Amino acid sequence: MSLGIKEIEAILPHRHPFLLIDRIDELEPGMRAVGVKAVTFHEEFFAGHFPGEPVMPGVLILEALAQVGAVAILSVEENKGKTAFFGGVDNVRFRRKVVPGDVLTLTCEIIRTRGNVGVGTALASVNGERAVTAEMTFVIS
Template identity: 65%
Template sequence: MELNSNEIEKILPHRYPFLLVDRILDYKPGEYAVGVKCVSANEMHFLGHFPGQHVMPGVLIMEALAQTGAVALLSEEENKGKVVFFGGIKNARFKKQVVPGDKLELSCEIITRRANVGIGKAVAKVDGKVAAMGELTFAIGDRNE
């Protein structure tokens, strides 16, 4: 199943400039999601990271991976309308710089679940090469609307 940016916004609470997933290519509720982020020089963080040598901050790559995993969790019927918070990041590794023009391939597989907490194995690639990876802990909560 594929989701465009408008459909992603129906699942995630994130909005510009912090929605970091452009498209979901495939997902299975509660199990995994695969998405893409098309990196553009027009993004706000490149104003200061770094002038003259744009590099996407590693924490934003992790956030893009977390948003991809959140699609898998929040697309479950019982979690619709909820929000996912970071609970932690373990074994984060950054292997390749991500720069404007790159198509960031995002995948997150939910490997453990207990009540409202889940752990996902996340990998970001560019041109098939690992750019970043980590084990993300998610906490599912209610939205304060």
């Protein structure tokens, strides 16, 4: 199952400039999602984040990963219409810079849920090369 921007906006409350995913290429509701973010030089954050050497802020890569995870969690029937908030981030590793022209592949696999809390493992990669890995906790409200 894949989703375009309109379907993503129907699931997530985020809007420009804070909706950080362009599409969902794979979706297994409640289990896993794979999304894409095309990073362009025109992103607003590049104006002030290392202006001479533009680098996508790591926290925004984590946010993009969380948005993909939220799509996976919120696409389950009992969670439709709810919001998934960040509950925590653990074991984050930044392995390479993400720069204008890169296309981020964002994968989040939900490894466990209990009540209104879900935990997922996340990977952001560029051309198959790991950029960021993390474990994320979501709270559904």
